Amino acid sequence: MYTNIITSQNNGITTITINRPLKLNALNIETIQELNAAFRAADLDADTKVIIVTGSGEKAFVAGADISEFAHFSVSEGAKLAAKGQELLFDFVANLSTPVIAAINGFALGGGLELAMAAHFRIASDTAKMGLPEVSLGVIPGYGGTQRLPQLVGKGRAMEMIMTAGMIDANQALQYGLINHITPQEELIPLAQKLATKIIKNSSVAIAGAIKAVNAGYEDGVDGFKAEIEEFGNCFGTEDFKEGTTAFLEKRKAEFSGK
Template identity: 55%
Template structure:
């Protein structure tokens, strides 16, 4: 199996299970990830998702380079588009929170997979990089765009042009990851964060994800869309429950309605 899945208390853990290949992304992993995402986004029992890699060496050390040897320009473009459609864009635009728990190397497609998630936490041994220039290639799963959005043009340009790796603490300082934890506690810390988020109003969470994504892309309609979505929240049962719970000094019981 290329993936392992475990649903606990509304949190689905998706583990890429190719430790012997440093969890490299091949066609099967992309297909299986796409299917797993479809399932979790349609399953009401899943409130949020963690994506991680098996073992302690790698989150995803890159794409499976052996699949590149026979590809021409049209095939390469199709490969990139397939990954974006099945996995990367689907994660970014998901209405449920999806975070990356980066345990080790996140290089090339692995860094891009982590960046497509709504945010990232990392183990102390994590390493990030986009080394595609060493293969005569460029990032093909959104790396040039998302890395620039996350850490700014200058540093993104340097990392992509040099192919250099950075460690977890530098990644945190740059804003690429939110938190760094010992590898033994990484998943538990991810669960703590998502447990907190899972207690919030699901419709408000989904709208917030969409609007922050728009802001990251400098959408000129972002402010107007926020006003519209803000108004829509007032028509929800969750808003009525949230306000009532606040005034009654009790914990809100949101239903996602």
């Protein structure tokens, strides 16, 4: 079905693996389109409660964008590339109603780190390295990097990372708050699955509302508190709310339908 990615579904978890090992899983236009299709399909799949995105092999999550594709672009073509990429993948993932965990198994550079930052949270192997090297190529991060990195690590650290074009290791990324957990390589996917299983136990419709409310707080001109009130109110009209509160009062485990 796909040329550059592999998808699998098991126990409510869809795993999307970027599989271009000879290119260190670099994102070309075709891969971005395939990822859009895979994330869209998983989000629409009633059996998928969590999505894990990772890279194939042990070297790279995604080592960046495929520079050969845009080295000769004009100003307008460059702007269009960034706009299209953000629409198809990076903003698309950030606003999905299904939770997305990035399992960073190696280099996450440029567009790779931007993809990981678009996920709802990140975990990494102890061998992972992260950075935005774009200014060393005479360009800036164009897939949301200048916006999401400061949100996650603070303005000063983001400025330093972007300006130096340097890489940080997993320990520094954990200290910065860029990732939530570090684990040995062989335990990375099992940890992602363990976290996904904890998420699956909860109401998927409530989680979708929480994602929307959290994201609203980072949007210009949007009142995050107002969005929270609205999403909180919407929960009262769901079957999951009735089930969750009834189960709590009856001292039993809730069985959520996701409706």
